[in-house]
Amino acid sequence: MNRLNPSAYNHAHLLLTLVLCASSFTLFTPLQTWILILVGCAGIIRISLFLNWQKHQISVRTINLLAILSAIVLATFGWQLGLLLGMLNLLALACSLKLMLLANRRDYFQLIGIQFFLIGTGLVFNQSILFSLLYGMLTLMLLLSLAFHISPSTSWRAQTMRIAKMSLQALPLCLMLFLIIPKLGPMWQMPVGKGSETGLSDKVTPGDLAQLARSSELAFRVSFEQQVPAMNQRYWRALVLEEFDGKTWQTAPYRDTLRRRYQRTNNRFNPAVSGPRIDYQVLSEPSQKPWLFGLDVAISHDSKIWQGREYQLLSRFPLQSGIAYKVSSYTQSPLLPDIEVLDRRLNLQLPESGNPRTRQWVKALREQHKTEGELIKAVSEYFIQQDFRYTLNPNPMPVDPVDQFLFEEQAGFCAHYAGAMTYALRLAGIPARMVTGYLGGEMRGDAYMSIYQYDAHAWVEWLSEDGWKRLDPTALVSPLRLDFGLQQAVAYEDSFLADSPLRRLQQFAWVNEFRMLLDDMDYLWSKWILGFNRDNQEDVLKALLGELSTLRLTIAGLALVAITAILLALYHYKHWLVLAKKTPAYYYARSLKLLDDNGITRPHWMGPEDFSKQVQQSMSTDISHIFEHITGCYLQSCYARGGNTKTQGLNQRMRTLLNQLKQGLKKKKSSVRDAQRIDNIS
Amino acid sequence: MQTQIQQAVSQISHVILGKEQEIKLALTCLVAGGHLLIEDLPGMGKTTLSNALATVFGLGFSRIQFTSDLLPADMLGVNIFDSQRQAFSFHPGPLFQQVVLADEINRASPKTQSALLEAMEEHQVSLDGETHELPSPFFVIGTQNPQHQAGTYPLPESQLDRFLMRIQLGYPNWQAEKDMLKQPRQKDVRPLSPVISPAALLELQQHLDEVHASDSIIDYILRLVTFSRESEHFPNALSPRASKALLQSARSWAMIDDRDYLIPEDVQAVLPAVAEHRLRSTLTDHPTQTSLSQLLLEQVDPLAA
Incomplete structure (x- = not known):
């Protein structure tokens, strides 16, 4: 049965369609491609109905058939998506079908309701300032669509004015809710989106870090409260990799088991610290991973943060959204092992075979140098004397990578150096491990420091009698990397951000200025909007009210209510007067x-x-x-x-x-x- | 005037027992200048009622029995060649009467139906290029059997709309039917006498607009029709013509009650007769027990400011 076209020149339907398409396409990572295509089709159908190119709706039978087919496809491929992504895909699918079907008021209101929900979901996945603006605009468009639905013949101008006025009225309430409503953590575990992962991984094959270093994405920001430590001292620890299989370094599975056991019993690690202290706040970008960043020895008393036994900081949940936390670092404090026997055992582990040349070489070295210090010095000397190169484009080394790196290629990225060195130390019987994280960071004025993915770094730690000691073989090969950053270190081969369009634009001063400005805005956005947590809330309240006490809070709350009531009364009193008039x-x-x-x-x-x-x-x-x-x-x-x-x-x-x-x-x-x-x- | 109408009601009540409300509605329809559709099973007194109405107002009365082979000419009249005058002369059909009972209207073919309905709307008949005015007042009482009976052409919605009101007589109650059966046979056809003159009726019709409809009452009517348009319970919504009909009938009802202004009860009294046949769908079989107009009444508050 063909039904007449309810959308012809119907602005409400047009706006709804546009919002649906826009909000679905911003969700292109979590949504499956074929669902996006369906949404696109629905949009095209609706728009051609709007322009009256097509006079009749698609018949219900066709849509039912399409719905059954899509449901089968989604059921077949969607089950491995997990609950939230599965539901989201289902919702978008249902939306697109409903949009094709849209005929009466009920359909319309259902779609409007779901749209508001989809926009909310969009904010779970995209939180940057531009996306937030976009979602805000989409919300306004939805309201406009509702306005057109209610009074279709009013002009665009009048409708826009009306919506603008109403939104302005809602703004104070919105601000109040933002400041006052307690911030709750997410109530569900978010599934990890595919393909959206950037940042460090808990498995490192040396070539990986070089890949990561091609990305100019922001990793995190830091604002220091006192003086900023020197560039070559800013080793931001993220992960400690203790398990080596001949090619790949990864976190020791036993450490994870242990950590989970501690977390269950809520047995927190309180390392003994002393010496000078640096306080700072870290604003991490969403990374879908739980690890966080800090300078050694980093201590955080935040309840969301778990203090790792290997001196790293972890979040209790993978970072779906940015997180802000305060850290105190005791830079001179030694990194004493928590359970020394365990540390020793884990960090002397070696693959049974492979890399024979390295084994022989270390054996020879060990015979010459008996003490640990001498041996380390000898290995370091090898790096200095041989013609090693620091490069962003290392050749792949598939078989016996350490042998290949040390004796043939002699060119690699920091993970190559750290990996080879750790392996060599372990062969020599010195407990050693690889630590990954970031090195350096770019200061933006005095306000904050940005650390990008290309600052990713790997270094070595070995266990001496007074705790773990940091050793950075990269520094031997490329001192520039430490003091001036990656860009300078690889300037000779001109490979820094070689694929990025940004690099070409960096030649223009104004582009840089503009990028910095955007950065600043993004920083303020992350700090004050996304990172606005209970601490900030308390700070704001304290700044407004002075010392927080129940009485003061009560009074402030009542005053707010009273002010609202008075404003409402002022707004409505004429209306009330009429009511009270005795008729x-x-x-x-x-x-x-x-x-x-x-x-x-x-x-x-x-x-x-x-x-x-x-x-x-x-x-x-x-x-x-x-x-x-x-x-x-x-x-x-x-x-x-x-x-x-x-x-x-x-x-x-x-x-x-x-x-x-x-x-x-x-x-x-x-x-x-x-x-x-x-x-x-x- | 009030007394005259009361007299008319009581006169007709002698003929049709226990149906005061329906008789009053029929009178309302006549005073409002609309046409009446009576829908009921055979033998309920449809013909008797229309006959009585005509007699009480002293109006000319004719009855057309609709059958499936009735042609428009049988009803409207024909031009016949007059050999003496060497010209056609018009011989008016039974439609040219003040009260016309179109009996079993849904048994006629659609062609005849539409000829009748056109005459009802236009108050005139066009034949061979000549226009013939119908008498005034002109009042058609259509009767129809419920549509599920065999051999009927249901009237489409657009034509049902031409009838101002539709009433159902329904079975008489126990007492009324008992009284009817006890009446001697000759009293059954007791002759009625005219109570109101046709001139008085025309005057009544002209004064109809003087019944005051305040804003509150017009708002109430608007709320009713708007509700019928927005709710999903009704197969057809009430058209602007329906809201006009509602106001007109309510005025007529108020006038019969001898009041010069409208109150919500007037609207409520005429609403079932005015709205029911416009709300329901002709396609579906309609069970008589669920009344759509009752549903509509119960959803709208007459007082809401």
Whole structure:
């Protein structure tokens, strides 16, 4: 059955369609491609209906068939998506089908409701300032669509003004809610989106870090409270990799088991620290991973942060959104092993075979140098003496990578150096491990420091008698990397951000200026909007109210309520004045209320005269007589010719009648009570 | 005037027992200048009622029995060649009467139906290029059997709309039917006498607009029709013509009650007769027990400011 086209030149439907398409396409990572194509089709169908190119809706049968097919496809491929992504895909699919079908008011309102929800979901996945602006705009467009639905013939200009006015009215409330409503953590575990992962991984094959270093994405920001440590001291620890299989370094599985056990019993690690302290706040970007960043020895008392036994910081949940936390770093404090036996055992682990040349080489070295210090020095010397190169484009080394790196290629990225060195130390019987994280960071004025993915770094730690000691083989090969950053270190081969369009633009000063400006805005956005947590909330309240006490908070809350009430009263008082004005309708309503209290309710569809007759049947004559008069007056004023000109006299009469009714009813009540009392006595 | 109408009601009540409300509605329709559709099973007194109405107002009366082979000419009249005058002369058909009972209207072919409905709307008949005025007042009482009976052409919605009101007589109650059976046979056809003159009826119709409809009452009517348009319970919504009909009938009802202004009860009294046939769908079989107009009444508060 072909149905007529309800969307022709219907602005409400057009706006809804645009919003649906836009919000779905911003979700292109979590949504499956074929669903996006369906959404696109639905959008095209709706737009061609709007332009009246196509006169008839698609038949319900076609859509049902499509729905069944899509449901089968989604059921087949969607089950491995996990609950949230699966539901989101299902929702987008249902939306697109409903949009094709959209015919009556009910469909429309359903779609509007779901749209608001989809926009909310969008904010789970995209939180940058531009996306937030986009979502804000989409919300306004939805409101505009609703406005067009209600009054289709009003002009665009008037509708826009109306929506703008209403949104402005909502703004103070929105601000208040933002400042006052407590910030809750996510109530569900978010599934990890595919393909959106950037940042460090808990498995490192040396070539990986070089890949990561091609990305100019932001990793995190730091704002220091005191002086900023020197560039070559800013080793931001993220992960400690202790397991090596000959090619790949990864976190030791036993450490994870151990950590989970500690977390279950809430046994927190409190390392003994001493010496000078640096305080700073870290604003991490969403990374879908739990690890966080800090300078050694980093201590955080934030309840969201878990203090790792290997001196790293972890979040309790993978970072779906940015997180802000405060850290104190004791830079001179030693990194003592938590359980020394365990550390030793884990960090002497070696693959059984592979890399034979390295094994031989270390064996020879070990025979020459008996002490740990000498051996380390000897290995370091090898790096310095041989012609090693620091490069962003290392050749792949598939077989015996350490051998290949040390004796053939002699060119690699920091992970190559760190990996080879750790391996060599372990072969020599010195407990050693690889640490990954970031090195350096770019200071933006005095305000904050940005650390990008290309600052990713790997270094070595070995266990000496007074704790773990940092050793950075990269520094031997490329001192520039430490002191001036990656860009300078690889300047000779011109490979820094070689694929990025940004690099070409960096030649223009204004582009840089603009990028910095955007960075600043993004920083403020992350710090004050996304990172606005309970601590900030308390700070703001403290700044406003002084010391926080229950009394003050109560007073402030009541004052807010009072101010709101006063503003509302100011806005509405004219309307209220009219209501309070005593009209015959008012007296009639009062008398209805009185009767209602006495058990006679007017069915809401009944006319006044019929109700008067009903009262006559159920009430004594004196009361029903009075009410009949009241009804008569009301009919006179409301319906008779010139009724509203003689209200003055009618009001007078109705007031008297109402009082009579009140007394009559009271008398009746008391007589009933008397009768009951007599009954009780007898 | 009030007394005359009361007399008319009581006169007709002697003929059709226990149906005061329906008789009053039929009179309302006549005073409002609309046409009346009576829908009921055979033998309920449809013909008797229309006959009585015509007699009480002293109006000319004719009855057309609709059958499936009735042609428009049988109803409107024909031009016949007059050999003496060497010209065609018009011989008016039974439609040229003040009260026309179109009996079993849904048994006629659609062609005949539409000829009748056109005459009802235009108050005139066009034949061979000549226009013939119908008498005034002109009042058609259509009767129809419920549509599920065999051999009927249901009237489409657009034509049902031409009838101002539709009433159902229904079975008489126990007492009324008992009285009817006890009546001697000759009293059954007791001759009625005219109570109101046609001139008085025309005057009544002209004064109809003087019944005051306040803003409150017009708002109430608007709320009713708007509700019928927005709710999903009704197969057809009430058109602006329906809201006009509602106001007109309510005025007529108020006038019969001898009141010069409208109150919500007037609207409520005429609403079932005015709205029911416009709300329901002709396609579906409509069970008589669920009344759409009742549903509509119960959803709208007459007092809401």
